[in-house]
Each structure stands twice: as C-alpha cells, then as structure tokens.
Amino acid sequence: MLRAHGANARKIFDLIWTFGAVAVTTWLLVMLVLAMALFRRHLAEASRSPLQIDSDQESRLIRAVGIATAATVVVLIALTIGSFFAGKSIASLSGSETVIVRVTGHQWWWEIRYPKIDSSHAIVTANEIHIPVGESVKVKLDSLDVIHSFWVPSLAGKRDLIPGRPSELSLIADKPGIYRGQCAEFCGYQHAHMAITVVAESRKAFDAWRSRQDSDAVTPIADEERRGQAAFLGTGCALCHAIRGTLASGTVGPDLTHVGGRRSLAADTLAMTPGALAAWIADPQSIKPGAKMPRIALSADDLNAVATYLGSLE
Amino acid sequence: MSGIRQKKAERIQEGGPKGIRDTSIDEARLRAFLAHAWQTPKGLYGWLATVDHKLIGRRYVVTAFLFFIFAGLSALAMRFQLAAPEAGRIGPDLYNQLFTMHGTTMMFLFAVPVMEAFAVYLVPLMIGTRNVAFPRLNAFSYWIYVSGGMMIWIAFAFNTGADAGWFSYVPLAGPDYGIGKRPDFWAQMVTYTEVSALAVAVEIIATVFKQRAPGMTLDRIPLYVWSVLVTAFVILFAMPAVMVSSTMLILDRLVATKFFDSAAGGDVLLWQHLFWFFGHPEVYIIFIPATGFVSAILPTFVRRPVFGYLGIVLSLIAIGFLSFGLWVHHMFATGLPQLGESFFTASSMMIAIPSGIQIFCWIATIWGGKPIFATPLLFVLGFIFTFVIGGLTGVMVASVPLDLQVHDTYFVVAHFHYVLVGGAVFPLLGAVYYWFPKVTGRLLSERLGHWNFWFIFVGFNLTFFPMHILGLQGMPRRVYTYPLESGWGSVNLFISLSSLVLFAGFALFFLNMLLSLRNGHLAGDNPWGASTLEWAATSPPPSYNFPHLPVVTHRDPLWAEPDTLPVIEGLRVDAREVVGGTVADAVPQLRVPSADNSIWPLLSAIAVGGTFFASIYTPWAVVWGAIPVSIGFICWFWPKGEPEDEE
C-alpha cells in the first residue's frame, strides 16, 4: 500500500482508513444479518400460503429495519462531517508557501517553471520538480492543449489542469525523497507515459539546484560534444527545443538546458542514461508511440554525438 | 364530452356494439379471433413490420447481449495487454479505442437497452394488457438503437473507433485534438441510442399510466413495474442533457461553433457539467430496474410478499430524484468552490439512505420467508454481497478529499464495476433465469445455472476486488501500460487470470441458454409459483398475451386467487383493442385501439439513421434528410382504414 509523505496526503490517508474501517464493519454486519436470515430455522410449513404473515414477526422486522435505517443516517452524517473537516484542514495548508512552481501540461510531458525571485532568473525545465523539504510549495497548474491531472499520490490529492481555467495546489514533503507522480486524466495516446518526478531535498540542496538551473548551458569542450551541439543546431532539434546559451530556442518541446541533470527522459519513460538518450533520439515513436517528437534522420556518429552532448548538459 | 355521448346514443340506435366481442363466444373461437387480430405475418415482412412488444423485447435483449459480448471481448483484450508491465501486445492507439468502446458499449448499447428491453417485454404482461401504448414507436426505437450500435462498431472495424473515453471529454474529443472522425461517430451513436431510450421511456410511462388492468391501483403495481416507471422518468429528464451536449460537440467539430472553446468564450467544463448531469442519473437508469428485478425475484423464492412495499416504492422515487443532485461528484478534481463541493458530498452520501432501506427491506423479506436456493435467488444474494461493497466504496468517493486521491484510479474502476456488475448485471442474470421459462416455455438448467453463478461470482470478485488495491497504490485508469518499477505487475497478472474465470462464467451462461432453448424442461405457465400477472399467461405468451384481460384485486394476484382469474369482458376480438383506465385507480375509461403491424417505423428509422450518419460528414445532411424523415413519419401516422376507425 502507498504511504503518505506529506501533510496533505496524510490527512487523506487518515480519512481513507476511517472510511475504510466503517465500510468493512458495515459490510460485515450486513452479511452477518443476511446469513442469519438465510440459514435461521424457518418454522413455517411449505404448504402454507405465501400470504399468511406472522404479524408479531412483522412488527419486529419493522422495528429492525427502522433501527438499521436510523443507524445508516447517523453514520452518513458523521462521515459527511468528517469529510468536510478533513477538506477544510487540507485547504488551510495553503497560504504560507515559500516556493512557487508553475506546471503546464502538454501532450505528454510537463513544463516546469519557477518564477523569478530576487536575484535569480525565472527557470524552465521539464518533468522534474525540486522542492525543499518541510516547506509548503504552491503549484500553479495550467494546460495549453487538453485536460491533464497533476497527481503525486504520496504527497497530495490530484488537481486537474484545464485549458482556460488555471488552478493551484499546495504540497509539503515531510522527508527527503523522490516521489513519482503521474497524469491522472486521460489525455490521449501517451497518457500512460506522462509521469512527473518530485525531488524533495534539503533547503541547501534545493538552493544549489536552483542556482545551477539558473545558469546557461555549459559550453561543450570535447570534440564529440561540439559535434553533437553542431548536429543539434543544424538539424531540426532546435526548432522545438531550447538550450539557453545557444541559438536553440524552440518552445514546442521540453527545455533541454540542463537535461543531462534530470533523472529521466520523455516524462519518465526511460531512465536518463547515455544509451537511453541515444535510443530515444534514434526512434522516439517506437518507445513512445504517438509522441509529438518525430524521428530525425541522423548518421550513427551524429546520433551518438548529440546524445553525448545532451548528456553533458547537467 | 357531449360529443361522445351523442355518438354513443347514435350507436345504440344503430343496434348494439360494433365488431365481434369476447362476451359470448367459446374459448377456441376467441383464441382464433385474437390470434388473427394480433398476428405477426410470417416471413421477412412480418419480421420487419411487427409491433408485438414480446418480439421486439426479445430481439432487444438478444441484440443487447451481442453488444455485451463485443464489449466483454474488448475488456479481455485489455487484460491481455495489462497482464505484464511495459507489454507491447496492444499499442496505445488500439488500446484507447478498446477501453472507449468497452465503456461506451457497456453503458449505451448494453446496460440501458437491456433494461429497457426487459421492460418492453414484461411491463404489458405484468400489468395485464396486450401491448405497449405506442407499439410502432417501440419498433422504431429498436431499429434506431440497433443501427446506432452497428454504426459505431463498423466504424471501429475500420479503425475509426471512439477513443476519447466513454465520457469523451473535450478538448480531447473536440475539433482540435479529436482524431479523424472517431469522436463524431461516438457523438452520433449517443444521439441514436438516446432517441431510442427516450422513445421507450415515453411509451413505458403512457403504458403504465393508462393501460393497467382494472383494479391495479397505484399500491398494487408490481415493484418491478414501479422501478421501470421511475427509470422512465429519470430517462425523460436526464437523456436530453446528453443529447444537447453531444449535439454541441458535433457542432463544434463540424461547423466550428465555440461551445467548448475557452479562447472564444466557451468552456471546457461545460461539457463535463452537461455530460454528468446525464451521466450520473445514467447509473441509476441501469441500477433502478435491477432493484426491480430483485424485488420481483425475491418474494417468489422466499415464499412471501416483499417486506416494506411502500418503503421500497418511496425509496425508488427518492433515488430517482436524488440521482439528479450528484453529478458534480465526478468533477471534484476540477476544483470547484468548497461550499458547492460539500453540497454534492452530502447529496452523494444521502442517496445511500434509500439504497440502504431497500437492502434492509430485502433482508427482512428473507428473514420472514423460507428461501429456496434456485439460481435466480443465488444471483440476488450475489447481488447483495457485491453491491453493498460497491455502495460503501461509493460513500468513500463521495468524500471530496478522499476522492481527490482515488479519482481516476483503479479504485474507481473497481467501485463502478461493483456497482454496475454487482448491482445491475447480477440481478439481470437472475432475471434471465427467472423469466426465461416465460419467454421460451422452457426452464434453464439449474445444474449449469449453479456452475454459472459460482464461476461468475468468484471470477468477478477475484477480478475486481484487487483493483481497489491497485488504485490505492496509485495506478491510474486508462493507461495502456505501466512501468516495471511500479510493482503493480503481479496484481495485474492475477487480475488478468481471474478475468478468464469470469469469462468462463459468462460462456456457461450463454451455453446454458443455447442448450435449454432446445432441451430445457417444459415450464408450464407458472413454474416458480410466482404471484404476478405475467405468470397467468401461457409460456410463451400468445401474441395477444391474455385471452381475456385480467382484473386485479390484490397486490399479489396469483397468490390471492391461485385457481381463478378475474377478467374483463366486452373487448373486441376481431381488431386490436386494449383497455385504457385512469392513472391513479385504473378504472376503465376507454377501449383503446392498438396499432397494427407496420413497415414504416423501420423505414423511418432508416431515414433518421441515415440522416444522423450523413451528418457526420456534412451539415447539409440534416436539411436533405428531413425529406425522407418526414415522408416516413407521415406514412407511419397516416391512418390506413383500421377497423377501429369505423366507430
């Protein structure tokens, strides 16, 4: 079973256990009474007309049904009130956020933006959110194509990303860790491969990450990397992807300025390894059929060079 | 009214009533006359032109089960793909079509039509009349339904199957992101089936209101008939919502209206509101008749009248009303104001009260009776076992914060299969076992029936219970695959294997029907010793249902008077005629002529269906299609010298 690692999720999990316990108890009681009704000794003879009804028994049954109904009403009212207060206390988590993250849903990846604060620029990345542990984070959600739903189960409940209707959600992670999330609203071909990773780390590590993201992409030094950059800029890649510090400034696909530093590729379809990068560039459609990234004809050497170059962009 | 009185006076002057009446002719001649008046001609023409509610009801049931098989096989294909993580057996393009076709077919082409089909067959028999109020509308509704269903499945065969989920959310199904003509076929199929459902609802309401046997006052209406009456009203007010929304969808796609385009003043959530305003009552359109089956089957097999008749009727009505106040609970994750959400939580919880009352009444019925464990009762017990689970998880998802965790996961998949399979299909299978002898004259095999029940019951629970756990572990629905690291693989494999058990159960079910059709024991009129009027007719019933229409003096007429049937006299036997009565007390008011066979409902359905189909490709179809449609309807309604016109 999944575990809760944030205040928001913990309140929900408490509620699930409460409701679950009530449900199991109720079900067992109903089944017990049903079994008794079926297998108790029936005094009536078979020859009796079905319309002959024992009136004493009938009034006992009326009482029993009345009591059961009243109990149902009481339990339901209690559950409604419990649910209401859980909702309120989750809502009260928002308001004290120290970090703001903008998440935009695309078919089938997540665009992540951290707005400009004080000295640092706004930063753009994809499919991986970093947050400081123990601090409340505001996630602002929007979509530019179809409806998606942002859901990191062990941190919080889900919230839809609806075109034309921006919304937001609060997250807190109790302890450092890597939490997987996934799009929860069916969004087309690759709905299954639209995952997001939340990295919760200490404030210090978070700040370090943020300032690293703030910088432009590293300039390639090795020949292989230079060749890779040239191939990247020379073929179609730059039309869709941006690498800050180079001429590549496409906005259709994920920003690749620090792609090598991410844990995974193609919205958590593949782990980030040099081999996976090359395989992905070589033939995205066989790995993620329907994805918007086309296959681009590259020589084997260029392909390896591009993969090496991108892998170096940490 | 003076006009009628004057006419009547004229008639008396002319010398007595017209036509041949059932009053003073012997039984054999009576049957011969009635058989002639109510016959369906032999051959293809008769097959196409019949308006006999039993023939139409039967083919409705058979068609619905055929669609059920298609949808079931789609599910099996999905389980094949999901049995292992990152499996490449079925790609996303086909998988998305499969789950959409599965849901769409189960909801629109199986569950709702099969419930209507039973009502079309049973209601006239149970209330003691000879046909539904509008027999030709009934035939029309079937033809429209079958053409809509065939259309979407043929489209699927040409790789144009709907693929945006059974609720086709925009913008995914809208003009910018919908793939090819797939969403258009979906939208028009919905229109077809809604037209047919609405037609049935109208005729059920008129039939139950006006054609009940004399003496069948409101408090003597069989509970099953009450349940389909309430359902008909729910259809009447819910289905227009999906017709409005699917029309808007196709207009957005076809002529660039902007209903759902947020850049031009439209709204994406408008679709969800309209769809779920229909979509939630839809669940009750399926569930309420199923509770009617339970209330019909249970008393027969525990040998006593149902406990708490009035409580059950009021519960049915309450469920009907409340079902319109729940739709937003499908939209909690879209982020609505908290006060609004609380209202919908409360109303969603509240609907558990009338559902609970029904369960308690049924258990009390069992308590006060003496159960006979025949297959129909087994399915009813299986229903209580599983439906209570589905109801309780329903209470869970009614809670906003809880729903935000489990919404759109396998927990919800498990929940609604418990409600729909446990809550509706189990009683439906029980109903098939219960009424099969009435429809065919032969009993289904009890031996196979027991095997059938246990395979389905065990297979169902093994398949769907673990899905609760998958959902709580975070597996979203509608994914064509999942990563190895998720750890969901073994549970999914278990589910896929269990689905084979469930599949085998359904295979036994169909096998039993096929075998028993030929070799089953002859049933006789009332094999179960049941109490309602349909068991007073022969098995199978003749085209005219009853030689003399019955009169009702008790809520359980065949138990109150097991040996004699009080009947009506004075109806014509040389023309189709039924009795019309007052709505509340069923006091006879009219001898209503009943429509004869006609080919025009079929031809009209072809015209309407062709228009809908062509409108997928051009809006002008609506203009040009209006011509054949009008011709069809005019010929349908134009009187053709029926005998009743003489009076």
Add this chain to the structure above:
Amino acid sequence: MKKRPVVDVSHLPTYDFGAASPMWWGTLAFIALEAAGFALAIGTYFYLAVLAQHWPIAAPAPDLAPGTAILIILLASIVPNHIVDRWARQHNLQKVRGGMVIMTIAGIVPLIVRIWEFPALHISWDQNAYGSIVWFLLSLHTSHLLTDVGDTIVLAVLMFTQKGKAGRRLSDVSDNVFYWDFVVASWVVLYLVIYWTPRM
C-alpha cells in the same frame, strides 16, 4: 386457470379527449423531455453568460423586431388554437377544417418571419460561444415550430379526407392543440432569454 368475469367494458368509448387518452400522455411526456432539453440549453446560455466578461460577447444586443413579431403572432394564435380544440371536442368537423387551415397559416407565418430573425442576432454561430448558443436556441425552437407545423398540415389534410370523419382523429387534433401551446410557451421563455438578457 378458471376465468371469472367481473368487469364489462363493452359500453366504453374508443377514444376521448385530454388526460383520458393515452396519446395525450405520450404528448405530455414528449413535451416534458423537450422542455428538459430547452431548460438545459437555457442553462448553458446563462452558464456561458456568467463566465463571460461582457455579454453578449463581441456583439450588440439582437434587434427586437423579428423576434417580437413572432412573439405577437404566436401569442395571438393561442385564441384560434383553443377554439379549434373546442370545435374538435364538439365533433364539429366543418369548423375544425376551417380552424386547421387557420392554424396552418398561424404556423407558417412565424417560420417566414424567422428568416429575418437569424440575421437580427448580429452574430454568426462560429464567431464565439455567445453566437453558438443563440443560434442553438433559435434553431432548437425552429425545429419544434417546423415539426408542429408539419403535424398541423398533415392533420388538416386528413380532416378533408374520408379518414377525418373518424372521431379519434378529432382527439388527435386536440393533442396537436396541446403541443402548439407548448411551442408558444417555449418561445415566450426563449424570447425573454435571447432578447432581454443582453439588455439587462
């Protein structure tokens, strides 16, 4: 099973007017479901209006003239409509024939005026959501108008044939009267929505 005759229905008529007739209930059920459709479409109108910053979106309020003319014609038609009903109930075939001709005209005239009503909206259906919903509402009502005019014409023709002499057909005339009232009533509501909401 033995039969025990207890009710004799041989003296009952084969048709009647109003709630006694099953067809009247069928008509009522159709009216109910169509009213539900109208209500949802009107609900959509207000839903979109509440969402919009300005309503109507990028268009002036529609011109009053054609819609108001239709309103007046339809309201006026209620009078002959109910006179026809009375004649039908009196089995006065001659008068019903004349009345049905008048009702046919009373149905066709608003349909002709409607040709000017669509341009008077000053917006096309594909410009924005406001355009879409007003065209939708107007088309929905037009389709009802067309259907009932068609029904009226068929019944009117029927009245002049031999079949019209059957009393049951007069009951059909009466149900047609009932449905026409619905067409008129729904226009009163839609008229207020389409023409007066933008002016508030």
